Amino acid sequence: MRVGVFKFSSCDGCQLAFFDLEEELLLLSEMVSIEYFLEATSYNRWGELDLSFVEGSVSTPEEEERIKKIRESSKFLVAIGACAVSGGIQSARNYEDFSEVYSSVYKGHYVVNPFSRPISDFVKVDLEVRGCPINRRALKEVLVAVMHQRSPQLPTYPLCLECKRKGNVCVAVAYQKPCLGPITVAGCGALCPSFERGCYGCYGPVEKPALEALQGGYERLGLSVENLKELLRLSFNGYNRELRGWL
Amino acid sequence: MEDKGEGRGYIVSYQGLEELFCRLKEGWRVVAPKLKEGVILYSEVESLRELPFGHRNREMPGFYCLERAEGYFTYTHPVNSLKAFLHPSELVLMRVRTSDGCLEFEVCNSEGNFCFFDVRACDLFALEVLDRVFVHKNPHPDSYYRKLREGAFVVAVNCAYATSTCFCTTMGTGPEVKEGYDLLITELREGFLLEAGSERGRALLESLGNKKEAGEEHFLQKRERLREAEAIMERHFEIGGLPDRLYGRMDSQYWKHIEKRCLACTSCTQSCPTCFCFDILERNDLKLKESERIRVWDSCFSPAFATVHRYNIRQSVHSRYRQWLMHKFAYWMDQFDLFGCVGCGRCITWCPVGIDIRQEIKKVLGSE
Structure with a gap:
């Protein structure tokens, strides 16, 4: 099986999940042929690929073209991480005045799109792996599933389910902390609530998140509509299709 | 029918409870309410002192906090339930390995050997519900649940308090503990009333050192304590039909x-x-x-x-x-x-x- 790992506008953190596989990475390299992975090898070819992982959001015209080429050469394309799935933290700019944001970051002329977008805005994505960054458990599940031709079992349920399975105490109820867990996809191991802080949504929204209900319910925690919208814009998943209409 | 010794019981002091607890620890994994992360949680405990005596949980829709209160069993049920021990949230059912071209199956069926200490009427009823779901009313009795549940020793406690979200009186499950226990504790003014609900409970109770036979007045006090809890709760709807x-x-x-x-x-x-x-x-x-x-x-x-x-x-x-x-x-x-x-x-x-x-x-x- 020919595998490629590609990077767009992102921090490289999701690619590091491959290195988190540790000894299994060596095993993996015996089982598949890693054709393209700039972070891991100096020998990169880019031909026909059976499985491609894409990290990062599409933020420049060059990236718009490159993602289409990757799609054309890949049989199965997996978006990894909040940037590829939802536009990333850089999509917070989608809700701001672009020229102001641009001039506060760049001196000189660079070609940058006003919007940071998920790759699914440009090409068909076969599977999304959530998280900022993604974790090795999910990556391993995808690799095992694709290699053995079964469907990957990744969570689609809210974080609350994972948090309760873990035996955590609900931070919204016991400590009155606003938590995005009820509308965020599980998979992180309920990391933040395990340390008594609210989930900030880095795994992105569940399908049809109950935004109005959450907003109404969290008013008692002193969270206004604007507060909640800001939390979501900064959740690294602000331009997810399930959120952008409401924000 | 087991002789539950209706209307019989003993009064013990806190030391008496400690003696009971130590005896239970000798033979069982004791699970009891415990203060943890600012709430009360069922956990495995080593000593009676770990119980959240003198704490009171205040609960409202979407709200939980703890306060101090006078007495010992001053709280209601913990945040988690006994489901966490009998139907664990993540349970490995079996492992399969390949070895010399053959498949090796390992069924991971572990025993519980639990003593559930300080179980309130609602949670005791929940055990009955789970027993029916997994075993008694299940055409395919669940061996994992059964093995964890089998032989569990239950020490129940009558509630003298209820929170604003409690509604056991509406569902007809409490606050009085009626059956499904080995021993039952009711906290009274001058000590703890202990009653047996099974033969093994009775045997353990009889073997305790410092105790005195409970009299009529103690059972009257028990009724009073239960009425205190009942009075806090409203009847919300009729369950008939x-x-x-x-x-x-x-x-x-x-x-x-x-x-x-x-x-x-x-x-x-x-x-x-x-x-x-x-x-x-x-x-x-x-x-x-x-x-x-x-x-x-x-x-x-x-x-x-x-x-x-x-x-x-x-x-x-x-x-x-x-x-x-x-x-x-x-x-x-x-x-x-x-x-x-x-x-x-x-x-x-x-x-x-x-x-x-x-x-x-x-x-x-x-x-x-």
Whole structure:
């Protein structure tokens, strides 16, 4: 099986999940042929690929073209991480005045799109792996599933389910902390609530998140509509299709 | 019929309780309420002092905190339930390995050897509910549950207090502990009234050192303490004929209203002491040398729960809420001959947006 790992506008953190596989990475390299992975090898070819992982959001015209080429050469394309799935933290700019944001970051002329977008805005994505960054458990599940031709079992349920399975105490109820867990996809191991802080949504929204209900319910925690919208814009998943209409 | 020795009991001091606890520790893994992370949680405990004596849980829809109070068993049930021990949230059912071209199966069926100490009437009733779900009313009795549950020693405690989310009197499950225990504790002014509910409970009770026979006045005091708890709780609805009344509301306009308030976050089902739904996962390694089959808690609010052949038959939140409420208060009766709700109120307290099932039932019944 020919595998490629590609990077767009992102921090490289999701690619590091491959290195988190540790000894299994060596095993993996015996089982598949890693054709393209700039972070891991100096020998990169880019031909026909059976499985491609894409990290990062599409933020420049060059990236718009490159993602289409990757799609054309890949049989199965997996978006990894909040940037590829939802536009990333850089999509917070989608809700701001672009020229102001641009001039506060760049001196000189660079070609940058006003919007940071998920790759699914440009090409068909076969599977999304959530998280900022993604974790090795999910990556391993995808690799095992694709290699053995079964469907990957990744969570689609809210974080609350994972948090309760873990035996955590609900931070919204016991400590009155606003938590995005009820509308965020599980998979992180309920990391933040395990340390008594609210989930900030880095795994992105569940399908049809109950935004109005959450907003109404969290008013008692002193969270206004604007507060909640800001939390979501900064959740690294602000331009997810399930959120952008409401924000 | 076991001789429960109705109307008989002993009065012991705190030291007497300690003696009892030590005796239990000799033979069992004792699970009891414990202060942890600012709440009360059932946990394995080493000594009686670890119990949250003198603490009181204050609960409201979507709210929980602890306060101080005078006495020992001053709180109600813990945040988690005994489900966590008998139907663990993640349980490896079996492992399969390949060895010399053959498959090796290992069934991971472990024993519980539990003593559940300080169990309130609602949670005791929840044990009866789970027993029926997994074993007695199950055409395929669950060996994993049975093995963890078998022989569990139960020390129950009568509640003298209730929170604003408690409604055991409505569901007819409490506050008085009536059956399903080995020993029962009621905290009185001058000590603790101990009663036996089984032969082994009686034998243990008789073997305790410092105790005196309880008199009529002690049983009167026990009634008074229970009445104190009862007085705090309102009767919210009538359970007689409830399933039929609910069946008549299946197409009510009411259900649409819940769509705007429910998050479908699954918290109610996970906090519930009787919600038993689970999913089965396979965890494989890269070379398929080893595979684990794992049972994990699931929820009817989970988006994939009602997905059949890639089509979700319950896409709207209100259809999931209706499924949950109807299961608890109607379908459960058809399946297991009792309600799936014991009136502990956990789903009310632990709903992040404070939806109150008692009010919702009243609204459903009052709707057209």
